[in-house]
Amino acid sequence: MSDGKASQLPPFIRQGQRVEEIARAIVAKVQVPWTELRYKISSLAPYSEHLIYITLPSGEEDREFAPRGFTKVTDELRTVMYRPGKGTWFSAAFTISAAGSVDAAFNFDEEPEWSRPTEPVFYVQDLERYPRYESAIPPWLAHQLELGRLEDAEYDKVEGPRKRWTPVTEIGETL
Numbered sequence: 358m359s360d361g362k363a364s365q366l367p368p369f370i371r372q373g374q375r376v377e378e379i380a381r382a383i384v385a386k387v388q389v390p391w392t393e394l395r396y397k398i399s400s401l402a403p404y405s406e407h408l409i410y411i412t413l414p415s416g417e418e419d420r421e422f423a424p425r426g427f428t429k430v431t432d433e434l435r436t437v438m439y440r441p442g443k444g445t446w447f448s449a450a451f452t453i454s455a456a457g458s459v460d461a462a463f464n465f466d467e468e469p470e471w472s473r474p475t476e477p478v479f480y481v482q483d484l485e486r487y488p489r490y491e492s493a494i495p496p497w498l499a500h501q502l503e504l505g506r507l508e509d510a511e512y513d514k515v516e517g518p519r520k521r522w523t524p525v526t527e528i529g530e531t532l
Contacts, residue, residue, distance in 0.1 A: 368437050375434040379427075379451060380459045383409055386424045390414050396423065396451040398431055399469035401479040402486035402522055405431065406472055435487070438463065439525045444489040468497045477505035478512070485522040 366374075383396050386409065393412040398405060407423035431449075439445040448469040452460045480501040484494075494502070512519060 371437045372434065375430060375437060376451070376459065376461050378430055379434070380453050382424050382427065382430070383451070383453060387411055387421060389419070392455050394451075394453040396453075397448070398423075398450075399448040399471055400431055400435060401447070401469075401475065401483040403482050404475060404479050407431070436525055439487050442488065442490040443493045444484075445487045445525075466495050468495075468501075476508070477501045478508040479505070481505035481509055482522050485524060488524050 379396065383394055387394060389411065390413065391411050392414055395410040395412075396407070397410070398407045400406075405428055407427055409421045409423060411419040411421060413419060434449075435445045444465060446463040446465050447467070448464040450462045480498060482505075484502060509519070
């Protein structure tokens with residue numbers, strides 16, 4: 358639901374719609390009997406990791422990748438949840454019970470977990486997209502930004518200036 362009418366809805370309604378859309382897609386993706394589904398995402402503007410954890414009726418756990426094209430929906434959710442100067446979330450965890458309840462938790466300030474180290478310049482690009490006041494930048498992020506800016510400057514010397522991200526200027530809106 359990314360049409361003009363959707364963008365006129367209040368952000369909290371759009372947030373709820375994206376969470377519901379994510380939950381429905383995860384349930385549709387999993388083709389085995391389950392008692393609980395957990396969807397974990399770590400996300401930056403240029404890169405994200407998605408994984409679904411499936412609790413089987415036996416109590417064993419299985420894993421599956423998120424549906425194709427899922428990044429678009431989670432990027433929309435990050436944009437809708439952006440707060441000027443405070444940024445948006447870096448990771449999220451969704452828990453879906455067999456009874457149909459959905460719980461979503463969002464991490465705005467802690468370093469996200471990655472399956473392998475991510476490029477520090479991705480944090481620079483994320484800050485371009487979702488600006489934060491200096492006071493809203495935790496120490497771990499300040500460190501990643503410092504490393505990323507050095508990486509970015511080196512790239513600019515060799516390849517020329519890279520294309521910059523369009524910042525989100527209002528809740529859920531871009532320039």
